Amino acid sequence: MVVVLVTGAGGRTGQLAYEKLRARAGQFRARGLVRSEASKQKIDQDGSGDVRIGDITKPETLPPAFDGVDSLVILTSAVPKMKPGFNPASGGRPEFYFEEGGTPEEVDWIGQKNQIDAAKDAGVKHVVLVGSMGGTNENHPLNLLGNGKILIWKRKAEKYLSESGLPYTIIRPGGLIDKEGGKRELIVGKDDELLNTSTKSIPREDVAEVCIQALLHEEAKNKAFDIASKAEEEGSPTTDFKSLFSAVTATF
Template sequence: MADSSPITVLVTGAAGRTGQIVYRKLKERRDKFVARGLVRTEESKEKIGGADDVFVADIRDAEKIVPAVQGVDALIILTSAVPKMKPGFDPSKGGRPEFYYEDGLYPEQVDWIGQKNQIDAAKAAGVRHIVQVGSMGGTNPNHPLNSLGNGNILVWKRKAEQYLADSGVPYTIIRAGGLQDKDGGVRELIVGKDDELLQTDTKTITRADVAEVCIQALQFEEAKFKAFDIASKPEGTGTPTRDFKELFLKCTARF
């Protein structure tokens, strides 16, 4: 990839909490990137500025994604099913809230079919690199996240990751720890595999750091054909990560 001309990057789920950060960061780095976003509704498009480079499409409909991926060099997949809390939960009474997914927006439809559609469309359009953001916990079918709304979200995410790894398109699969809404760039990032980080005290990461890793992955060959878990040390311990090439070199697993 020539360093001179900027690469065109499509971010899907661009109105989500992490997607918004990726879209904004790409926009700020005009010398390197041409940003595009994909969102599900006109309302979401307005939420992130309503620019012409934001496409509105339902990822569950394969045909609708096609225009957004034309002429794209790289795709960052940040779409995800979102469980909603059932009304009537009273924290003062103890117990746990119950969750549900809206009809048609279960993980099977969003995280499996929706991601598969994106991968197929990107491959057909000649996209050269796909970054897919998932979650740690996928090695454990009994992970609590799977029971939320009976959605099996990690099972379906992992199925989509496997589909991407088998697609032949160069990929980077990023399985993030617990996401925090805090400033990025101030912590030391740690990579692992097979959920080993879940056995440690360092299993969270800021959305801003995940967003940065997505964008950095597009710039290094060392990030391709890799899948890794990522978290960070607490702020104030370790050295904030600056050398992303070095970070990707530490990732050795293909899946």
């Protein structure tokens, strides 16, 4: 049985990936990593799952979660928070910040580096890392949120993984939307070329499914790609993931 660890399992996309793995109990044994007991209770209310608590910014807390893991899906990400006092009626723009210990540098670079190192120490055979489109542009608006430079730090972690010697798949989705998965045609690209088209977003559930499919197809290994989806009324829902991954030629 393939043991798969999903980090960031308490997040919206991470929880979807963890649940999808649990639904495939004949193929995978799902394990989740969260930061707090509250997050653990949220995704494992009945105690039937395998959810561990650890802090990716503190590498000494990670080995128990990585013990016996065959594949790793990294879905951790820093989350900006809006500064209080914003009034939409004023016509201004909201300001954002990152909590101490939760900045992009700490979470998306150091935290992901710690996970990659822990995976290497544990003998993990495949790492799937979910980043974001926009990383080729240092002036992307997402980098300005809280002055966190989030895409720059994500890109640095992606590069570290690609040079780690571990088999990997780097997935860079467009804007994440909370729509039902499995209803859209998925489009892959590279170097942010999809940002110049009308297909810039993708349901979180589809991103979670792509993570699972990457574990199942050799064609996804040692590749990096952008991914987005067509509108529901355009094209046909993607079911042939082997062909989707075979269309990817980029390794970073």
